[in-house]
Amino acid sequence: MPELTYAQALNQALREEMWRDPNIVLLGEDIGKYGGVFGVTRGLYDEFGGARVRDCPLNEASIVGFGIGLALAGMRAVTELEFMDFCTYAMDQITNQAPKLRYIWGGQVKVPLVVRMPIVAELGFGSQHSQSLEAWFMHVPGLKVAIPSTAYDAKGLLKTALRDDNPIVFIENVKLYATKSEIPDDEYLISFGKADIKREGDAVTIVAISAMVPEALQAADELARVGISAEVIDPRTLAPLDADTIIASVQKTGRLIVAHKAHKTGGVGAEIAQLVSERAFDALDAPVVRVAAQDVPIAASQPLEAATFPGAKELVSAARKLVNR
Amino acid sequence: MPELTYAQALNQALREEMWRDPNIVLLGEDIGKYGGVFGVTRGLYDEFGGARVRDCPLNEASIVGFGIGLALAGMRAVTELEFMDFCTYAMDQITNQAPKLRYIWGGQVKVPLVVRMPIVAELGFGSQHSQSLEAWFMHVPGLKVAIPSTAYDAKGLLKTALRDDNPIVFIENVKLYATKSEIPDDEYLISFGKADIKREGDAVTIVAISAMVPEALQAADELARVGISAEVIDPRTLAPLDADTIIASVQKTGRLIVAHKAHKTGGVGAEIAQLVSERAFDALDAPVVRVAAQDVPIAASQPLEAATFPGAKELVSAARKLVNR
Amino acid sequence: MELITAKQIELLKQMWRIRCFEEQAIRLYGEGYYRGSTHPYIGQEATAVGACAALRPTDPVLATYRGHGVCIAKGSDPQRMMAEILGKETGLCHGKGGSMHLADASVGFVGSNAVVSAHIPMAGGVALAQQLNHTGAVVACFFGDGASCEGIFYETCNMAALWKLPLVFVVENNEFAISTHVSESISVPHIAQRAQAFGFPGVTVDGCDVLAVYAAMSAAAARARSGDGPTLVEAQTIRWTRHSAVSAGGYGAGKDAERWRATDPIPRYSEWLVTQELIAPDEPARIEQAARAEIERAVKFAIESPLPAVEQLHEDIFA
């Protein structure tokens, strides 16, 4: 099996699905000849032409709005936002329009729209380019939210998204774009709502999101050396969320850590923790622990940025404290 | 003491502070001669003139952006969004700009900005005009979030907001605009980060947000009749959040319900519940219960809307189940 | 493009349908048959009717919460519209949308949007789909003077001009947003002037003259269909009511009665039809009566229809 990077896997998913479905149109900034600011759409312009891979002016709200319009007209749109932080310009289209039109119009229309946006944390871009805002979208009924952590998952989930007739916020991560997976030659899809157990263990469950997944696997290695067996679960999609897999794990371990690079307060860690508390309270030997970014704007300066985001180190100490509680 | 409605109390707070601080400028749609779509700014145009009470064209993003600019230039801006749902147009200014500029510029500037926005739930306006999106703002470091439930609190908190040198999202509620409190003749302020125990009890703690507070008080009455003593707490501000008062109550009651009209998944109920689980796990006799809106877009049709939002009835049955667990 | 007589008469019928429909919608709100709000189109009938008459049935149309007029003009069924406004199961959207969210895909009305201007880029996307699929269809996007201040309107103008999309922007300039007069919200005398910034034509037309609107829209649609791109049609009109059932604002009850009578598109067009001897002098009255009767049937249907079952709550969230 060939090894592909996360970015290449996304590119392959787009390419395969665009061949399969001539209705797919891509809209975004610099996605055409240039191939995307982070190269995800590289080559697609040459392969499918400027009619289907459309460079747009800088206007995120209208890029997503045009995508919704294409969808209303029976096509399938994929819109790219260059950094997740810029979803703020398109927030009305993403949250008040795409996920509501089918419902308020009584099922008369479908809105097959994928809004791709990468998290760009920990690369020194500073406060307006480093946020993880997945919690906002998890709070919006009618939206599906994918947030893969590996090249393999990224491809399988994006292909599924490109066959789904509903609006999907697809959250990528620039820090992971260069990480590799073996990608099967045969086509595969990954359905939404199926968490993946990235590593089995029985002493503590770590639910990790996006770039926290590799950190959690590294932490699990270090924990193993001190005799703590950690199970690492990647939900892969936040809406729908596979609570059953998480709860089954907690039934086994009795301890849960939820880890993400988003700010702690109001992050998805709160939702996942409370869901588990509601459904598996008696299985919990201790309160669910959250390992997340500090609640401060994100500074550009390296030592401050480093102090803002959690990593394997914080996970290890949190797990040790939790287990030896 | 004169009785004032929630809307009148807000109006009085604006008037008093505008007399006190000539630097305060109001920006919004229809806030001038017309007095605001819901009448909150009534009379201020005549009293302070069009220079300080400014009717703006329909462009929410720039209204907030202008407010930030006024603040950067040493003034104090109050911007009104007509329905909370329209914060989606101004999301970049509210979340990526106002709360970050002081930090990323190393403390060189202050951003005294109040962004007023009313929740307009349960009045039949439908999906794009009925949302409670406070959770989004609670997730943004650098923002303060107020969400009063009574006329008395609304006035005291808004006056405090108008003397705070930081960006504040001030969440009102049209359903509460006509509700009354006795308002002291003497000036008073309510500081942020101080929850209010609206009713004392010892069997179950109900933390209620905005329009859920009156529902919780009604539920407490009904629960009292069946011998269940409920304590009702209104955090009044979500950022900062007065966790201590909530936890002290839970230490006493051992049971917690968090109630809001926002959608359940990803709502502030998750954050508050998890905070309490983290800090008072052993005090909890049962998992924290959330009473919140269903995770569906909000329909206009009355029976569907009624089935979407929780009220006193849902609180009563949740409390009974929890206590008799 | 010349109108055949039957169609000329149909324009009058449509204006009367809208007028009667809105009168009933206002009455029913006042009598508590539904909540939320309603934004009447009374006084503006000629704009929706004249513009939609210049379109083909297959041309998609998008409009605002003040969309009852366009919905009727596009050919939707007043019964299912009124049922929707009353939140009934038999409504166009099974009651989930209500007055501000009418849509009828079967007649190409997709649809009303309650967030000012949010539908404008969507209209651009629908137009792009027509271009990509060579359908030959033209898209019409209706919105108000206030909406023309929101940034996404300009963004869409730029993209539509760049890509020469088959799109017509129809600005229903009724002089006010809610309470804000155009002179306080728009820095130029004519909204049509905005088009100059983007390099496509902008025309200002008397929106109370159904034939003038029809002519301007026909030219714009022809231009769009021939691949020359968008046009901005500013229809200068006037609303007869407060902004909405919930909000006053703009015209004061009565105080503008004089202007309303002077600009009323219905008698004006009736007289024209009669003087042109296209209809008999007593025909307008018969047309009004027929419209009143039709809308009363719609009201009866709406009132007698059932409310949606609570089970519907979780339906139609996802496809």
Added chain:
Amino acid sequence: MELITAKQIELLKQMWRIRCFEEQAIRLYGEGYYRGSTHPYIGQEATAVGACAALRPTDPVLATYRGHGVCIAKGSDPQRMMAEILGKETGLCHGKGGSMHLADASVGFVGSNAVVSAHIPMAGGVALAQQLNHTGAVVACFFGDGASCEGIFYETCNMAALWKLPLVFVVENNEFAISTHVSESISVPHIAQRAQAFGFPGVTVDGCDVLAVYAAMSAAAARARSGDGPTLVEAQTIRWTRHSAVSAGGYGAGKDAERWRATDPIPRYSEWLVTQELIAPDEPARIEQAARAEIERAVKFAIESPLPAVEQLHEDIFA
């Protein structure tokens, strides 16, 4: 407004400071002294320098992530700027902002913004404050050709025109966004034309001619100061580098070398100063040397400065 000789020479010094500063910023990024990105102003020096020279020290200025040039032109200290870019405690923002978020309130630069166009309505608000407080100050807002496509730009144009704000929009048209050429993103030949939609003047000027920019900006500032409202000044310029340290795009390395040489604002202005006999023929070389030395001192200062202590993390969130 006539320039005295000292100031005329200062323009050349400023352009050299910017040129040298950016060369060093690029080098230091390449050598790993900082992360994130950096957006060089090389080739565009005449726009920032000519425009800021037409302003008073007390006139507030706002700009973008490509803001080093404007920050220097507004009179900030290259040492603290470079220290900021390297994330140092001694930086303008104590390292919290970095290359894309430079600000120096002490010289009226408030400041750089990393979200395209987000600062435009803020500039409107700063201008409104000047008007309300009768400060007599004018606000200049710099942004790119791509930024002129974002809706908030037009929204601010409308509000600034309605309220006759003392605001000058300076569009740094360097022909590209990241990779997108203006011909693919803007539907009219000149961005200045956008102003027509709002009823205020739009002028296109050679952004590589520091005196032409100065003249256009002086006129715009005078107009704003006299209460006549905003002007849109489109400076046609050209960037010599890839879009940023992270993103290529736009001009290809070398392939545009010919155009760069032809448009280079520095020799062009040097020659003018010499032929006007305002400076001796060997003066430009001395000015370049002085600038190089000054920026090297700034680099040394930045490199030797300490990083912020982690305790700073929770400082300056709230006032």
